[in-house]
Every structure is written in structure tokens, then in C-alpha cells.
Amino acid sequence: MRKLFAQAVVALSVAMPINAMAQTWDMPTPYSDKVFHTANIIEFANDIEAATNGTFKITVHSAGSLYKHPDIKNAVRSQQVPIGEFFLSRLSNEDAAFGVDSQPFVATSYADAEKLWAAQKPVVTELLAEQGLMPLFAVPWPPQGLYTKAEVANVAGLKGLKFRAYNAALEKFATLAGAAPTQVESPDIPQAFATGQVEAMITSPSTGVSSKSWDFVSTYTPINAWVPKNIVVVNKKAFDGLDAKTQAAILAAAKTAEARGWDMSRAETDAKTATLAENGMNVVEPSAELMDGLKAIGAEMQVDWNATASDAAKGIISAYSM
Numbered sequence: 001m002r003k004l005f006a007q008a009v010v011a012l013s014v015a016m017p018i019n020a021m022a023q024t025w026d027m028p029t030p031y032s033d034k035v036f037h038t039a040n041i042i043e044f045a046n047d048i049e050a051a052t053n054g055t056f057k058i059t060v061h062s063a064g065s066l067y068k069h070p071d072i073k074n075a076v077r078s079q080q081v082p083i084g085e086f087f088l089s090r091l092s093n094e095d096a097a098f099g100v101d102s103q104p105f106v107a108t109s110y111a112d113a114e115k116l117w118a119a120q121k122p123v124v125t126e127l128l129a130e131q132g133l134m135p136l137f138a139v140p141w142p143p144q145g146l147y148t149k150a151e152v153a154n155v156a157g158l159k160g161l162k163f164r165a166y167n168a169a170l171e172k173f174a175t176l177a178g179a180a181p182t183q184v185e186s187p188d189i190p191q192a193f194a195t196g197q198v199e200a201m202i203t204s205p206s207t208g209v210s211s212k213s214w215d216f217v218s219t220y221t222p223i224n225a226w227v228p229k230n231i232v233v234v235n236k237k238a239f240d241g242l243d244a245k246t247q248a249a250i251l252a253a254a255k256t257a258e259a260r261g262w263d264m265s266r267a268e269t270d271a272k273t274a275t276l277a278e279n280g281m282n283v284v285e286p287s288a289e290l291m292d293g294l295k296a297i298g299a300e301m302q303v304d305w306n307a308t309a310s311d312a313a314k315g316i317i318s319a320y321s322m
Contacts, residue, residue: 023246024057025238029085030069031062031186034210036264037139037230038062041085044137044232044257051249056242058083069185073233077131082238088124088138088231089167096305096313097123101140102169102228103305104298106317110266113140113227119319123312124231134239136254138231139261141204142269143224147217148200151284155293164192164201169301173202173225176297190215205272214279221286222273223294232257 027045031038038060045058061067067075072084073091092099100120101107107116117138125135152158159178165171166183174181179200184192186207192198193216200217202225207213213220232254239247277283286294306314 022055022057023242024059025082026061026066027058027083027085028061028064028066028072028075028081030064030072030087032210033062035206036268037085037141037261040139040257040261040264041232043260044253047253047256048249051253052246056246056249063187064185073133076233076235077133079235079238081235083136083232083234085230085232087166088229089169092168095127096309097127097316099167099169100313100316100320102167102226104169104173104225104301105295106298106302107227107320108143108224110140110227110262113229114262116316116320117229119316123316127312128233129236132236133233134236136232136234136250137258137261138229139258140227140229140265142206142265142272143222143227144202144204145208145225146200146202146221146223146286147208147213148219148221149217151219151282152221152290153287154289155297157290158200162197162199164189164198164203166203170202172301172304173297176300177294186211189213193217204268205276206268208281209272209275212279214276214281217281219282219284220273220276221284221290223286223291225294225298 027041029038029041033039033042042060045060049057067081067084069086070090072086075081076084089099089102092102097120101113101116107113121135121138128135146152148157148161155177158174161179163174163177163179163181164184165174165181166185171181171183182192182198184198189201189207189211202223205220208220234250239250242250273283
């Protein structure tokens with residue numbers, strides 16, 4: 001009887017295709033499949049599956065369908081899921097080092113953003129390691145622009161507006177501009193405008209298009225305030241539990257995804273800005289008066305930031321400024 005049972009098990013294992021026993025990881029992401037960050041992550045998952053001949057798979061749960069954006073990092077940290085994506089500067093309340101890329105007018109071009117990430121990455125890696133997390137790759141959003149119902153000539157034009165915020169730095173920025181900030185996640189933007197919860201926002205052309213911003217505002221001003229990043233992290237214990245071949249496949253796919261994602265972001269800036277115009281939005285260059293006023297707010301924020309930032313965070317700025 002035992003011999004027959006053993007033979008049956010062997011026969012069954014031979015009959016089963018290799019990928020039927022594939023290990024699968026669930027990966028929550030905050031944005032929809034239409035957003036280039038998600039598209040890049042889906043390619044990342046496909047690359048890993050191909051490299052492992054289907055023995056390792058990542059199932060991408062987009063648009064906050066598995067965990068809402070504010071919960072993704074802690075879900076990975078607590079091993080509820082092994083991998084996830086989130087907006088890096090959401091962690092700036094933990095340490096200012098996480099939010100350097102969202103400081104107004106510190107890095108306003110892709111060249112500057114690359115230089116800043118080179119300085120930021122080692123510090124972020126060390127801080128995340130303390131929480132049992134390991135970064136795999138980071139990809140920037142297009143430079144952030146201003147969305148309003150009418151053209152804004154100067155900072156005074158923002159006074160009193162209900163302003164959408166997505167992190168602490170933008171909350172402070174809006175407050176210093178005389179606006180009233182309200183935290184609103186990307187999928188909730190249309191409803192927030194429709195209900196009067198917000199009247200203006202600073203965000204990327206990507207989010208402007210995905211939220212169909214032309215339905216509730218008429219003007220886009222590319223102020224290029226900052227170039228913030230999303231980051232993909234893995235639980236270190238989960239990663240260490242994989243065989244060496246799978247680890248190598250993940251790291252190789254991550255390297256490719258970071259390079260691809262930066263290229264996608266650059267292309268996205270021009271394409272989505274054009275889409276805004278095609279849908280009737282007035283795309284206007286910011287006036288010198290507006291930029292001077294916004295940069296003055298950025299300088300004030302930097303002074304406050306320097307007064308409270310950790311030594312590690314200050315080290316990033318020092319390295320970036322060299």
C-alpha cells in the first residue's frame with residue numbers, strides 16, 4: 001500500500017507542469033493600471049516570471065485594491081505582503097531623508113533628480129533596513145505642475161484656495177502660500193473637486209490626465225516644483241528566504257525597471273502635457289512673479305527643514321550640492 005501511494009505521488013508530481021508549483025507574491029500598488037508606474041511594475045513582474053521560467057510570479061494588485069496607499073509600507077514591513085510600492089515622501093514624518101525629493105525647488109529637472117537620488121539612495125536604504133525592508137528600485141513622477149481654475153499670476157492668486165495635498169511638504173507649501181490644504185489620494189481627486197473639497201492642486205501631468213483634470217480645472221502651469229519618486233520595497237526576510245537564482249532574477253529585473261521607469265517618466269512629461277492641452281486645458285508658462293513667489297516659499301521651507309532634519313537627511317543635501 002505504501003509503495004503504491006509513493007508511486008502515485010511520484011506520478012502526480014511528474015504530471016504536474018513546473019509552473020503549477022510556482023511561488024507567487026502579492027504586490028499592492030496605489031495607482032491604476034493606466035499610470036506608467038503601474039505599467040512599469042507589471043513589466044517588472046513579467047520579467048521576473050520569464051527569468052525564472054514561471055517558477056516565481058508576482059501578482060500586481062493596483063489602485064489600492066489590496067491595501068490602501070497609506071497602509072502599503074507597513075503591510076510589507078509586517079510581512080502581510082512581501083513586496084509593495086508607495087510614494088517615497090509619504091515617509092518624511094519618519095525621517096526627513098525620505099522627503100528630500102519633495103522639497104520645493106531643490107531638484108526641478110531629471111538631471112537634478114538623478115543626482116539627488118544618487119545621494120539619497122544609500123541613506124534611504126539604511127533607514128529602510130532598520131525596518132526590515134530593502135529598496136528594489138525608485139522611479140520619478142514628471143515634474144510637478146500647478147492646476148487651477150484660472151491663470152495664476154502670482155502667489156496671492158492661491159490665497160484662500162482649497163488645495164489638494166499628498167504629503168507633509170505639500171501641506172506646508174500650500175499653507176505658506178495662503179491656501180487651505182486637504183489630504184486627498186490620487187484616485188479620489190475627481191470626487192474631491194466635484195464636491196468642492198479642493199479647488200486647486202500641484203501634481204504631475206500624469207495624475208492630471210489620469211484624473212481627467214480638465215473636467216474640473218481649466219489651467220495647467222508647469223512650475224516644475226519638484227520631481228518626487230515612487231519606491232518599490234521588499235521585505236528582507238521574504239527576500240532572504242528565496243533561492244539565489246530567484247533573488248538574482250528579482251535584482252536584475254529591478255535594475256531594468258528603474259532604468260525603464262526613468263525613461264518612461266521623461267516621455268510621460270511631454271506626452272501627458274500635450275494630452276492636457278488636447279482636452280482643452282490652457283497650458284501656460286509661469287510668470288516670473290509667480291516663480292519668484294513660489295521659490296521664496298521653497299527657500300523658507302528649506303530653512304525650517306534644516307532646523308529639524310536629521311543628520312542623515314542633511315547629509316543628502318550636502319552630497320547633492322557638491
